[in-house]
Amino acid sequence: MLSKYTASTAFLEALQEAGVSYIFANLGSDHPAMIESLAEARKENIKLPEVIICPHEMVALSAANGYAQITGKPQAVVVHVECGTQNLGGAIHNAAKGRVPVLIFAGSSPYTQEGELTGSRNEFIHWIQDVADQRGIIRGYTKYDNEIRSGKNVKQLVHRALQFAQSEPKGPVYLMGPREVMEEETKPVSINTDLWEPIAPMALPPQGIHDILNDLIKAEKPLIITSYLGRNSEAVKELVQFSETFSIPVIESVPNYMNFPSNHPMHCGYQWNSPEQNEMLRNADFVLVLDSDVPWIPLVNKPSDNCIVYYIDTDPLKQQMPLWYIPSKRFFRADAHIALQQLNESLKHKVLDERAISMRHDIISKIHHQLRTEWNENEQYREDIISPEYLTACVREIVDENTIIMNEGISNYETIYKHIQANRPGSIVGSGGGSLGWNGGAAIGAKLASKDQTVISLTGDGSYLFSLPSTVHWMARKYDSPFLTIIYNNRGWKSPKLSTLGVHPNGIANQTNQFWVDMDPHADLAKIAEAAGGAFAQTVKKPSELKGTLKNAIDAVKEGRAAVLDVYLPAINSAKEEQSSIQAVQLSST
Structure with a gap:
């Protein structure tokens, strides 16, 4: 006392x-x-x-x-x-x-x-x-x-x-x-x-289970979309079982967890702000949305008017979002893990068309493999530049079963998910919000929570600065919580530029190349962490240096020292970046 x-x-x-x-x-x-x-x-x-x-x-x-x-x-x-x-x-x-x-x-x-x-x-x-x-x-x-x-x-x-x-x-x-x-x-x-104790999680009502399964059994092109179901690893197991039973493809929309294994043949990709229609979503006749705030962006990407949509979410009303609506046949406030358990249990008593399910499995598996082939082609090594796809593929090589990825890549958010190809629940985490700077403090929290695991933070140069790296790396050293930060550095804020081009593709800003997003003169970002927290600090500009420096950095972390790699991607005003922006605008206009 x-x-x-x-x-x-x-x-x-x-x-x-x-x-x-x-x-x-x-x-x-x-x-x-x-x-x-x-x-x-x-x-x-x-x-x-x-x-x-x-x-x-x-x-x-x-x-x-x-x-x-x-x-x-x-x-x-x-x-x-x-x-x-x-x-x-x-x-x-x-x-x-x-x-x-x-x-x-x-x-x-x-x-x-x-x-x-x-x-x-x-x-x-x-x-x-x-x-x-x-x-x-x-x-x-x-x-x-x-x-x-x-x-x-x-x-x-x-x-x-x-x-x-x-x-x-x-x-x-x-x-x-x-x-x-x-x-x-x-x-x-x-x-x-x-x-x-917290309030017990909610389940689906019996009639809801009946309605969902009856409509799903009739569907020819069903689809599942999720964003944060993976915060509960047990829910991932139930989702895999449910998907396999029906051969239902799964798309992760703006994911902030690993919701479904990337290597599973029913995994059919990720979507973020890409300004094009997802064909699988367009053609779906049944969509089950599980734990997602933004399953699609209706302006450019949505299901057909005839598609049956069911919504299961911990917060289906989205009470903190004044403007939000995804018209659905039914909305259920339920815990995704419990709901999937209920659905999987009920399926044991249903007669399914195994031939149709097998045919669908073959079709979806081909789509899955085609997507991976395209992604792999984008990872190819180039002598002149480090692309975000190649960088992420190199990071993937140093990731093992004992690694947690913290993703705040923003303009490279979707790229990171595609090319990290996470398969283990809890292996990749995003903030779930929209205010930049989460990455540094969150990495410390993740390391304190899992001291025997390796934590890797993937961030843009803008979100790195928002994270207050001097504070972050002082804390990392003081509290023995080393982690690896990899900065996807395009020397500016790419996202505001893409936002402007998405609304004004032929505007004056594009004509004059004035977006006020270029961070010139460029700071030595890695040295901030070295000065504040004694971190291993390295700037990488040449593709030939990337893999060796990554190995040195991860070795430093495993020896107890934080590390920061400032990796130079094509600058936001480079020729490659300009071509990428033009293609994005063309897709948006289409």
Whole structure:
């Protein structure tokens, strides 16, 4: 027992009771009581979550995000009042849109100023940081927010917040507490954590199972589309079984997990922002969408009007997306793993047309192999440039069964999925959101979650800079969490250029080549990590140097040192890049 038991002590104990391993913290003037409790706990050898010092809050939340994506277990992020809350930046968007459970705690300015209570205002900043609605800063991105007003029920609020965070659809939660409250002395409270479990996942109704299977059995060209089913590895096994039973092809649309093995003959590719119609989707007469926010982009790519669509999702209403609609015969709010278990079990009692299924298997397998042949042709070595396809193929050669890929390639997002060809659940992860900079902190979180695995972060040069690499690599060294970063460096922001060309293919920006995306003069990106965290740092410009440098880099990581390879792809204004942009515009116009 600590000598002084405060609301902060209760807060930390509640995190420990809930199974939180790490507190990713950027502490401030609002946290003296918490610091005291942590210090005394260390002195007395009392077990509490380990504090990870994070010089920037964006990295702190990204790290908690990455940890939870790998383990499914929420971690804690502690930030400084409303300033630290705002500094969470795009990371709170990523946690919300990626449906990642995490608990964020921020102090708030003291509410007394004449010494009425312990913790009363004694620094000028306490007036400056007193704002009208601190919780409102991120309310649009959290599932639950509340203020701790008494030390007597801190544990109940923590466990309630975590219950929200871990119940589907999962997501971030936010608690705040004034300094006086967190300093308040109180009595210990015992909590039975078995009574605070997340809400049990939902299943399909019996009639829904009947309807889906009846329509599927009649279909000649069924299709499955998914994006994040693979966050549960057991769901992947059920999806493989379901696909094999009917010989149903699977497309991964904007995936942020490995949802279906790339080498499986029913895997028929990936789609992202490609401005063309997917023929398999056009011809489908039945589509089952499983856990996907954007199964297709209706402007350029969608099923026929006669196609029957069923939607099974943890959040089929997409409650955080004001404009969203994919017309479907039925929508089901259900856990994909449970739903597929139900469907697979029901199939045991159905009579299927095995001849038609076998014929479909042959057709789909040929499409699968044709796609891989095309992808392999794009991986060919060239003397003059390093293409993103060739780079990814080289990365694939150093990946083993003990590797986790963190993908924030953005303009090369689809390329990375195609050419990494992930086959193992949990082997590749994306943010699930749209705010750049997730990659660095998430890689640290993934490494802390899986210390015996190799973590490789694939990122564009823009998203690398957004990740705050100086903070990331200082943390990687301090907390012994080395990983390999590979920068797909085209010396600019390619995505805004492609977005402009997609809307104005023959516009003035294209005619004058003015897009304001060129990062000239070019920074030595790898050296940032070397200076901040002692990382192995190398810039690769010649194709002949790539494989050898990759080997040296991965060897450094396995020896305990972070590594960054800054790989020069064709610049966004190079001839090859210009041709690629023109082709994209032509496809879009078509």
